Amino acid sequence: MEPAKRLLPWLVAVAFFMESLDTTILNTAVPTIAQALKVAPLSMKAVLASYTLSLAVFIPVSGWMANRFGTRRVFASAIGTFTVGSFLCGVSNDIHLLVAFRVLQGCGGAMMLPVGRLTMVRTFAKSELIRAMSFVAIPGLIGPMLGPIAGGLVIRYFHWSVIFFLNIPIGIAGLIMIYRHLPDYRETHNFPLDVVGLVLFGSGVALLSYVLEVFGETTLSAREMLGLLAVSAALLAAYGINSARIAHPLLRLELFRIRTFRTALSGNFITRLGVGGMPFLLPLLYQIGIGFSAIQSGLLIMPQAVAAMSLKITMPSILRKFGYRRVLIANTIALGSMILMFSSIGLRTPAWSIALMAFIFGFFTSMQYTSMNTLAYADVGEEQAAGASTIASTVQQMSISFGIATASLATALFVPDRFHTSPPQMIHGIHLAFLVLGGLTIASTVVFTSLRGSDGEAVSRHRAELPAS
Numbered sequence: 001m002e003p004a005k006r007l008l009p010w011l012v013a014v015a016f017f018m019e020s021l022d023t024t025i026l027n028t029a030v031p032t033i034a035q036a037l038k039v040a041p042l043s044m045k046a047v048l049a050s051y052t053l054s055l056a057v058f059i060p061v062s063g064w065m066a067n068r069f070g071t072r073r074v075f076a077s078a079i080g081t082f083t084v085g086s087f088l089c090g091v092s093n094d095i096h097l098l099v100a101f102r103v104l105q106g107c108g109g110a111m112m113l114p115v116g117r118l119t120m121v122r123t124f125a126k127s128e129l130i131r132a133m134s135f136v137a138i139p140g141l142i143g144p145m146l147g148p149i150a151g152g153l154v155i156r157y158f159h160w161s162v163i164f165f166l167n168i169p170i171g172i173a174g175l176i177m178i179y180r181h182l183p184d185y186r187e188t189h190n191f192p193l194d195v196v197g198l199v200l201f202g203s204g205v206a207l208l209s210y211v212l213e214v215f216g217e218t219t220l221s222a223r224e225m226l227g228l229l230a231v232s233a234a235l236l237a238a239y240g241i242n243s244a245r246i247a248h249p250l251l252r253l254e255l256f257r258i259r260t261f262r263t264a265l266s267g268n269f270i271t272r273l274g275v276g277g278m279p280f281l282l283p284l285l286y287q288i289g290i291g292f293s294a295i296q297s298g299l300l301i302m303p304q305a306v307a308a309m310s311l312k313i314t315m316p317s318i319l320r321k322f323g324y325r326r327v328l329i330a331n332t333i334a335l336g337s338m339i340l341m342f343s344s345i346g347l348r349t350p351a352w353s354i355a356l357m358a359f360i361f362g363f364f365t366s367m368q369y370t371s372m373n374t375l376a377y378a379d380v381g382e383e384q385a386a387g388a389s390t391i392a393s394t395v396q397q398m399s400i401s402f403g404i405a406t407a408s409l410a411t412a413l414f415v416p417d418r419f420h421t422s423p424p425q426m427i428h429g430i431h432l433a434f435l436v437l438g439g440l441t442i443a444s445t446v447v448f449t450s451l452r453g454s455d456g457e458a459v460s461r462h463r464a465e466l467p468a469s
Contacts (some may be wrong), residue, residue, distance in 0.1 A: 054106025103214025276403020
């Protein structure tokens with residue numbers, strides 16, 4: 001095998017590892033960073049949500065960028081941007097600067113994986129592609145497993161900025177490998193970029209996210225907040241109208257006419273509103289509420305990723321045996337019930353019990369994401385696959401961002417003073433938030449009742465590994 005083909009999976013794997021490790025390692029450090037920046041812990045939601053939101057906004061243009069400027073240049077620029085953003089995050093001494101540089105990180109992250117996957121598809125024959133893609137998927141499983149404990153170790157023995165500085169040597173090594181070995185593909189005839197759609201969609205989503213994040217933390221009146229929501233809705237509606245009138249829209253919304261695609265993505269979005277904020281709230285509960293160290297907190301969260309990785313092999317057989325409809329309905333109820341159970345964790349709860357709950361929660365979460373992500377492609381044709389993948393990735397990142405905002409908002413409603421919260425008040429507020437998020441997750445089961453028993457058979461009968469995130 002020529003050097004380029006041999007090293008390409010390693011390059012994409014490095015990018016995947018950087019991205020998958022980044023968020024999970026940061027979650028554990030949220031209480032410490034909040035204290036260092038002199039902000040309320042709940043205010044740190046903007047640091048987490050801004051990254052995933054920028055991913056959602058810029059992922060749709062990654063394919064166009066690669067076709068226009070070449071895969072090597074765009075992939076290198078993506079890793080370079082992510083690395084520079086990581087350095088700037090590490091030297092930030094203000095939360096507003098940290099949020100701004102997280103957005104810059106997200107701009108790089110939005111290009112890394114889509115362009116990396118595109119390069120692999122164009123490099124490897126179909127007979128080689130599954131094996132290569134399976135290798136690339138491994139860091140996506142290892143990163144979330146190592147992230148919580150790595151974050152705890154950094155907080156315990158180093159300054160919190162080291163969390164971001166870890167990306168720098170990895171990024172530099174990746175850049176050297178890219179310029180030496182990455183193939184360069186580009187299209188001679190590229191379709192025009194939907195600039196109007198990018199502005200309308202990006203502005204609408206960003207404004208909606210802003211309203212969710214500042215809710216309860218701003219002097220804006222209810223009328224002003226409703227006005228901002230109306231403007232956001234108008235921008236997104238204008239995008240919908242614009243996308244129907246042009247040949248190459250940013251996101252092909254006509255794909256939502258496919259019932260299984262529509263159900264999978266709407267269920268994905270609503271379910272993640274309840275589940276997506278758990279990685280943000282659990283470190284706050286363990287460290288601020290119960291008083292565990294950052295390392296102990298990371299160890300208690302790690303079983304979620306261990307369950308997702310160790311039980312991943314059983315998930316395709318479960319889907320083949322029971323079908324998507326029954327699995328998604330039952331698993332969504334079980335997932336919501338597990339979130340409700342987290343509200344029982346207190347000062348006297350044994351660590352082994354918390355770890356066991358985390359393991360079970362990790363399995364149900366991975367089962368949910370695997371089912372929803374693969375169902376989306378059940379009835380999508382080959383010519384529609386690229387557009388469907390772009391929309392699915394965008395919706396996933398949007399839902400994670402909104403899930404963090406929802407979790408923070410639910411907690412803030414039950415915490416009397418977010419700046420001077422005692423441990424018992426934090427525990428009580430997060431417990432009530434778990435009840436809200438668990439109820440929201442169980443209610444999202446309604447979305448999956450529209451599925452038929454035979455839906456998803458086209459993908460569930462294949463034995464290839466299914467994505468879990």
